[in-house]
Amino acid sequence: MPALDDATRGRVLFGGDYNPEQWPEESWPQDVRLMKKARVNSVTLGVFSWARLEPRPGARDFGWLDRLMDLMAENGIGVVLATPTASPPPWMGSRHPETLPRDEDGRTVWWGSRQQFCPSSPVYRAYAAALTEDLAARYGGHPALRMWHINNEYCTHCWCDETARHFRDWLRARHGGLDALNESWGTAFWSQRYDSWDEIIPPRRAQYLRNPGHTLDFRRFTSDALLECYAAERDIVIRHTPDTPVTSNFMPLWSGQDGWGWAEREDVVSVDIYPDPRDPHGGQYNAMLGDLTRSQARGPWMLMEQAAGAVNWRGVNHPKPAGLNRLLSWQSVARGADAVCYFQWRQSRQGAEKFHSGMLSHAGEQGRTFREIKQIGAELELLGPEVTGTHTVDEIALLHDWDSWWADQQDGRLSARLDYPEVLRAWHRALWESNLRTGFARPGHDLRPYRLVVVPHMYLLADAAIDNLVRYVRDGGTLV
Structure with missing residues (x-):
């Protein structure tokens, strides 16, 4: 490559x-x-x-x-x-x-x-x-x-409407069938169960709070x-x-x-x-x-x-x-x-x-x-080949995940005053001001190279990601 x-x-x-x-x-x-x-x-x-x-x-x-x-x-x-x-x-x-x-x-x-x-x-x-x-x-x-x-x-x-068609194709590939989609989205709530793929549209303007799984x-x-x-x-x-x-x-x-x-x-x-x-x-x-x-x-x-x-x-x-x-x-x-x-x-x-x-x-x-x-x-x-192509090796990882960010932005959450990017930035600032070499990682990444892993705010975590964090700690890593 x-x-x-x-x-x-x-x-x-x-x-x-x-x-x-x-x-x-x-x-x-x-x-x-x-x-x-x-x-x-x-x-x-x-x-x-x-x-x-x-x-x-x-x-x-x-x-x-x-x-x-x-x-x-x-x-x-x-x-x-x-x-x-x-x-x-x-x-x-x-x-x-x-x-x-x-x-x-x-x-x-x-x-x-x-x-x-x-x-x-x-x-x-x-x-x-x-x-x-x-x-x-x-x-x-x-x-x-x-x-x-x-x-x-x-x-x-x-x-x-073209996006709606494309979205339905994407959902079929992700969930397989409508039963799995209804289960994943919890559509039993508020009578939202879908009986046909054609009923599914993008989460457009709605009367009140929209389904969080859908969005x-x-x-x-x-x-x-x-x-x-x-x-x-x-x-x-x-x-x-x-x-x-x-x-x-x-x-x-x-x-x-x-x-x-x-x-x-x-x-x-x-x-x-x-x-x-x-x-x-x-x-x-x-x-x-x-x-x-x-x-x-x-x-x-x-x-x-x-x-x-x-x-x-x-x-x-x-x-x-x-x-x-x-x-x-x-x-x-x-x-x-x-x-x-x-x-x-x-x-x-x-x-x-x-x-x-x-x-x-x-x-x-x-x-x-x-x-x-x-x-x-x-x-x-003045910089030559000894500089280009090189980078620092991070000792600390801040966890950041777009799925968690997207879920955290939805309505119907615990606090609208909590802003995901600001929490992430506050943790990075604390480490930066302490002159600690910090990078970012996804919750499912290999965390073994890091001395310290910081979880600033993970609203949403997959089971595999949780297992990964537990394994990191059991293997001697330090998790904040």
Whole structure:
């Protein structure tokens, strides 16, 4: 299996998302000049370029991307090439409204932003696969290609009729028959027993509290449905380039994907981390997400996105004080990151993220942000193969499980004041402040390598996981 060191070639990757289609082509040589000045050795291309690559159904416009790929190769800058399937073009929603997701109330989620696709839609999947096939065939042998980036921040939910059909198929595979499903969900309560598969729908808006077994299975299904989309595109690019690593970026501690299951399907585990510059515990938050991602990767990992300065989506978007960008970047390297990347290279001049910072800000190369980027790039360039491909060995494991998190989020629980991520973060903070090397593990993982295992809050545990914890203690481990 390809690994991150296949893409880094002995160097820490440094760069970020590059969206040159938003700028006149005359600006591209200036971008390359400044990238080289900042020691950028990697850019991610094509993340949100579906409408540019396929301006109408079946059409292909690869000329601009050909020129960009060649430009990067000529200047020694590697490319993490994305499949642009996170943001379907307007023509898809207009011509195929069945690809648009529906919310819990049955309302259509329209185009005009991003991620407006139903993961279960065969039409969406067919268009995504066709474009991925053409990208992989065209650029699979290109000298600039270092890695594939599938989609972007998978986070779509849908409750439509196509999702209902897909959900029923998933339930058949999980439970076998309706009797087993009724027993698992406890449908004797409130007269909820199902007599036919066709009666089962996604847990849409209801009069009162919904069945917890039903909602938990739907969270599991949604993660798996998104994973199917990822796997379909991943398999296409692997067929064309079996030696090129593949990734898809996680959002920081997001509840929608079972990160453990997803990480097993990635060659490189990558994450986007955006600590609030005004958070006094922002450093610990950055460290916690690095520790979690390293644990999912079981080794080196990729910081796919961070902000060079302010973001655009908080109520108040504070810039990073001088030096904080450098500090958090090095903290990620110390916790096993072999790639330090940003969203994005050049700050956007239009669109919803025009106030989101870039490595090259609106102030240009004389601005403080770019001066700091140059310093970080020069420092990272000093690191050699003795650093890349290595990571710390954890002595302590914090248990974290998406099933338990999903179950804990439901209504009808003991306390709505208990917030699962905050409990997890509080335990990590205590260990971090004590300078203890901490990683994360699933309750069913092999726990024997750890001196200490901490169970911060496990609302839901499988019998096998309980047996695993008991066995760990009986074998001499310390469990908190």
